[in-house]
Amino acid sequence: MYRVIHTGPFITTLIFILMLLFSGSSQAGKINAAYINTQPEPLGSLTLSTAHIYGQTVFTRFNIMGLTLCPGGNGSQCTTPAEQANPIHWGGGQPLDASWQVPANMQPVLSAIQALNPNGDKKLFASMIGGQTNNYLAGLATTSITANATNCGLNGSGVGNIHCAVFYLDQFFTAYGIHGLDIDLEGGNQQGFVNLLTAIGNTTTIKNKYLWSFAPYVDYSGYSAVALQGGSCAFQDNGLSYIAGRQYYSGGAIGFPPQQVDDLVNTLGGELQQASTTNCAATGALQLGARQMVMGLAPYSVLGDQFPHGRGFPNTCQYYYQRNNPDCAAMMTKVISQYPDIGGAFVWTSGLIDPTYYACYMGNALNGTSNDCGQPQPIPGNAGYCGPTQPANCSNPDALDIQAGPIWSNQEAQTVCPQTCGDVSLRWNGQWNTTQPGVMSVCGCVPKS
Known part of the structure; x- marks a missing residue:
């Protein structure tokens, strides 16, 4: 039967x-974060039911992917006056109407975001996709203007100015209850992000109102937490307190073929050593320490949707029956034991089936606790993409x-x-x-x- x-x-x-x-008591101390991929738009893996489950875990922070400027992040696709005035889109849907309110067709997104933080004790970050978004920002005027609803609204004199982009972010964050911005660097010239950070740094109220972080997209491209352009120096030079996310893809990036746990420890050490010899243009010596680093753990390989679990990536933690894999747990615990003052850790969730289990064991590793994490379980409704092993x-x-x-x-x-x-x-x-x-x-x- x-x-x-x-x-x-x-x-x-x-x-x-x-x-x-199984989730244990609330964790305190280091950042215990999860990236939630909202592609395909507008919600992707973030259904209301999974948002409720995430919201009850001991994750202390969520980065919600999918924030772009104009559809696909390409300014040339801003075809209507409303899009040209307010180009920010969440997962492909226009986030605010002409009165800066959340439109009816985006209410499901708002509901899911609110479910992530039911007790108001977590931090929610909008993660801005790189690529064409950076190119769009680089094309905006940088002249000083007064950014307000009039100048940045329909047919306003500030449309197409970087300071209005900052104004849009403030309106967007307020409407959706977002606490900070995370920028995903994705190779190439990062001038657009540098311009954005400069405009934020010149706006005291917004600069001090939100939290800031960035994540270099891939390890092998030369971009890292020490990246001078769009990276740590851009934040430091503009007086922005920040967290730098070191992404590690198990089975990809620094692992193709996959590297072992020690390589993850050495990668972080190498970046910290590089930071100690780096000078920023405006502020001199780069003050980047382990406390500012958030170590990323991917529960799937870079090409996880193409690779079945039998491919032989020992550090891949995508499948709930593999999550007791010693390599998977060791990656987190060894890094933290080597760098006890590390700022925290995050996990990617596009293939994550059990956020409760991940949040619990990450919290234990980060804070030296021993809460019972139970046994990993699949969650109802699915939290991942389709594929042969999903x-x-x-x-x-x-x-x-x-x-x-x-x-x-x-x-x-x-x-x-x-x-x-x-x-x-x-x-x-x-x-x-x-x-x-x-x-x-x-x-x-x-x-x-």
Whole structure:
């Protein structure tokens, strides 16, 4: 007999309660952060149900991906007067109407963001995508103006000025309850971000109102937390207190083939050594220490949606049955033991199935606690992209995961899953997932109609 895993209200509530029991007491001290990818727009993996679960974890900070200027971050796509006046978009949807209020079609986004911080004890960052956003910012005028609703509104004299971009950010953050900005550097000339930071630094009220951070996008390009352009010096020169996120992709970037734990420790040490010999243009010696560094751990490889778990990336923590992997836990604990004053850690969540478990063990590693993290569990509704090794109900959040015994290949699934779903009067949605290697797999089953 096959056990049917329902994701209806009762079971959803039960799993949610169990997760709360496993989450331990509230952590204090170092930053325990999660990046939540909201692509494809507007919410991506951030559904309201997963937002409620994230909000009850011991994560102390969330970086919400997807903040761009104009659709795709390309200023040439600002085609309407409203877009030209206020180019900021959240996940592809216009965030504010002409009165600077959240429009009705973006209320689901607002609800999900509010669910991330139900008790008001976490910090929420909007993560600004690099690439074309940087190019758009570089094209804005930098002349000094008075940035207000008149000058920066429809047909205002300040439209197309970097200081209005700062004004838009303030309005956006206020409307959505955002506490800070995280900039994702993505290679190339970072002049647009430098201009933005300079404009923020010249605006005392906004400069001191929000929190600031940045993340160099890839390790192998030469960009790092010490990057002079768009990086640490740009923040320091403009008087902005900041956190620098060192991204580490398990199975990619500094791991192709994957590196071992010691390489992660050495990477951070190398950056701190580089910082000690770096001079910033306006402020001299770069004052970057471990307390300003937030170490990133990816639960999936760079090409995680293409690589099945059998590819052999030992540090990949994407799949909930792998999360007791010693390499995965060791990456976090060894870095923190080597640099006890490190500012914190973050984890990428586009393939993350159990944020409660991750938040708990990261909190233990960061703060020297020993809370019981329980056993990793899949969460209802799915929190990841679709792919050959993703949850079976990925593209159909209301699908049922029907146990089918061990499935060893996609070819075998073509035979096993239609029969498994048919046995319970359902049809296969084309997806399957191994929940216990060599023991159990599940097929995604949906109604026949």
